[in-house]
Amino acid sequence: MSLTPSLDRLIHQLQKLPGVGPKNAQRLALFIFKKGADFSNALSEALLEMSRSVKYCNICSGICESDVCDICSNSLRDHSKICVVEKPTDVFHIEGTGQYNGVYHVLNGLISPLEYLTIDKLNIKTLVSKINGDGCAVGELVFALPPKVEGDATMALIKKMILKPLKISKLAQGIPTGCEIEHIDSMTLARALNNRS
Numbered sequence: 001m002s003l004t005p006s007l008d009r010l011i012h013q014l015q016k017l018p019g020v021g022p023k024n025a026q027r028l029a030l031f032i033f034k035k036g037a038d039f040s041n042a043l044s045e046a047l048l049e050m051s052r053s054v055k056y057c058n059i060c061s062g063i064c065e066s067d068v069c070d071i072c073s074n075s076l077r078d079h080s081k082i083c084v085v086e087k088p089t090d091v092f093h094i095e096g097t098g099q100y101n102g103v104y105h106v107l108n109g110l111i112s113p114l115e116y117l118t119i120d121k122l123n124i125k126t127l128v129s130k131i132n133g134d135g136c137a138v139g140e141l142v143f144a145l146p147p148k149v150e151g152d153a154t155m156a157l158i159k160k161m162i163l164k165p166l167k168i169s170k171l172a173q174g175i176p177t178g179c180e181i182e183h184i185d186s187m188t189l190a191r192a193l194n195n196r197s
């Protein structure tokens with residue numbers, strides 16, 4: 001169903017959001033219209049500001065608003081310990097446990113043969129070349145990837161590419177299979193971090 005040209009344009013954009021189908025996009029567009037000009041201005045300013053300010057950290061590929069994130073630039077963190085996660089939001093969830101003092105590496109995806117998400121599209125090579133490089137002080141990798149086939153495959157591949165002896169651990173069992181890291185409550189995640197195997 002077509003509404004007005006500008007509503008249709010907004011609906012078209014909203015439909016690109018994950019989990020938003022045509023009906024939901026239409027409902028959201030009408031909601032935004034009804035909220036009035038102040039709301040639309042604030043929403044578009046927030047979107048513009050976000051797209052101008054948020055970027056990937058040059059070191060860990062987490063998200064931040066400077067070239068290097070607060071965690072990577074913090075000399076009090078243990079830079080010899082890298083926690084490997086799938087998504088930038090996983091960093092915030094693990095930080096929320098207050099149980100981890102190392103740094104992170106965000107892969108921005110997992111190996112998924114079905115989706116053809118191969119190694120070149122992931123942020124794996126930067127991690128591996130950092131570890132394999134001369135004078136690297138990294139001594140431990142902590143895998144905090146979702147306990148599912150793609151997480152295991154990604155971990156196995158990274159392990160195979162590492163040419164140096166490293167302490168390698170992963171989150172303890174107890175996290176439901178197939179569960180996303182962001183859906184695990186802080187207490188369970190903290191326990192899994194402390195009992196990693």
Ligand SMILES: [Zn+2]
Nearest residue numbers: 057060069072
């Ligand atoms: Zn960083």
